[in-house]
Amino acid sequence: GESVGLHLPTLSVQEGDNSIINCAYSNSASDYFIWYKQESGKGPQFIIDIRSNMDKRQGQRVTVLLNKTVKHLSLQIAATQPGDSAVYFCAEKKGQAGTALIFGKGTTLSVSS
Amino acid sequence: NAGVTQTPKFRVLKTGQSMTLLCAQDMNHEYMYWYRQDPGMGLRLIHYSVGEGTTAKGEVPDGYNVSRLKKQNFLLGLESAAPSQTSVYFCASSPGGGTEAFFGQGTRLTVV
Numbered sequence: 092g093e094s095v096g097l098h099l100p101t102l103s104v105q106e107g108d109n110s111i112i113n114c115a116y117s118n119s120a121s122d123y124f125i126w127y128k129q130e131s132g133k134g135p136q137f138i139i140d141i142r143s144n145m146d147k148r149q150g151q152r153v154t155v156l157l158n159k160t161v162k163h164l165s166l167q168i169a170a171t172q173p174g175d176s177a178v179y180f181c182a183e184k185k186g187q188a189g190t191a192l193i194f195g196k197g198t199t200l201s202v203s204s
Numbered sequence: 205n206a207g208v209t210q211t212p213k214f215r216v217l218k219t220g221q222s223m224t225l226l227c228a229q230d231m232n233h234e235y236m237y238w239y240r241q242d243p244g245m246g247l248r249l250i251h252y253s254v255g256e257g258t259t260a261k262g263e264v265p266d267g268y269n270v271s272r273l274k275k276q277n278f279l280l281g282l283e284s285a286a287p288s289q290t291s292v293y294f295c296a297s298s299p300g301g302g303t304e305a306f307f308g309q310g311t312r313l314t315v316v
Contacts, residue, residue, distance in 0.1 A: 100244070125303045134208075134294050134307025135247065180246060188301050189254050191237060191262060196246035 103201045110168040112198050114181035117162060122186030124157060126166045129178045129197070138166070138179075168200075176202045206230050210295050210308035217285045217315045225280040225311050227295030235298045236278035237305065238262075238270060240291040247294065253278055254301070285315045 104110050116124065122143050127135040139150045141157050141164075148155050154167040164181055178197045184190060211226045227236065238250040239262075249262030253272040267289060269281045278297075282289060292312050296305040 123303045132309075134296070134309055135305075136307070137304040140303040182303075184301070184303055186301075189260070190301060191235075191249055191252045191260070192296075192298075192303070192305055193249060193263070194239070194247035196244065 099198055100196070101199045101201070103203065104171050106171060106173060106202055106204045108171055110166075110171045110175070110200060110202075112166045112168075112179050112200065114164040114166075114195055115162060116164060116181070116183060116195075118183060119159070119162065120185060121183035123184045124155070124164050125182040125184065125192070126153075126155060127180045127182060127194070129180065131177070135180060135194075171200075171202050173202050173204060176200055208295055208297055208306050208308040210293075210311050212311060213309065214312050215314070217282075217313065219286060219315060221285050222281070222283050223285065223313075224282075225293055225295075225313075227278045227280070227297075227308060229276055229278075229295075229297040229306070231297060231299070231306065232275070233297035233299050233306070234275075235301060235305075236272065237296045237298075238268070238278065238280045239294045239296065240264065240289075241294060241310075242291050250280065250293075285313075287315045289313065290315045 125140040126138040129135040141148045141155045152169045156165045180197045182194045208229045237252040239247040251270040256275040296307045298305040
């Protein structure tokens with residue numbers, strides 16, 4: 092069965108606000124948790140990943156937080172822009188060779204000006 | 205740099221027909237994946253390959269077959285298409301077993 096999922100299917104924010112997209116996972120054996128962004132009509136694109144032994148990782152305007160106690164993953168986008176409007180997926184992967192990326196269902200982020 | 209290219213981009217099939225979707229990557233990646241995307245279901249893994257000549261089942265493999273005869277190509281076959289296979293299919297590749305996969309533009313398949 093599915094081991095990653097998202098709390099909300101849609102999220103609407105105003106331009107300039109901070110966005111928080113959440114994901115709950117059930118597979119504690121995963122070694123990596125990853126966020127992907129999919130713009131309309133395109134394939135998903137890698138944003139950032141975090142290893143299971145970390146709590147926080149920052150990228151450009153994005154921060155991923157991992158709470159292993161409650162099996163929760165979040166993606167924070169600072170100063171959200173209209174170009175951030177997309178579907179966001181969390182995914183997981185075990186570290187050993189031969190394993191694949193498994194995706195959750197996605198959250199649609201809509202940014203209004 | 206083409207990246208990951210999927211052929212065709214659109215296709216309409218009648219129930220029972222067969223077809224092959226082609227995925228080609230020019231990045232010399234070891235891993236290749238086939239996913240299907242349905243509304244409200246996210247991306248579900250069909251089959252994947254960790255190297256030339258190898259294939260493995262994913263979450264939803266029934267009704268599909270795959271082949272990886274050449275490192276750069278990963279073929280997805282539907283032997284007898286069913287309306288339940290109407291979906292958008294995405295191919296992806298990654299170097300080794302890393303977390304960053306590169307996706308193609310997708311193939312929209314409709315089975316009537």
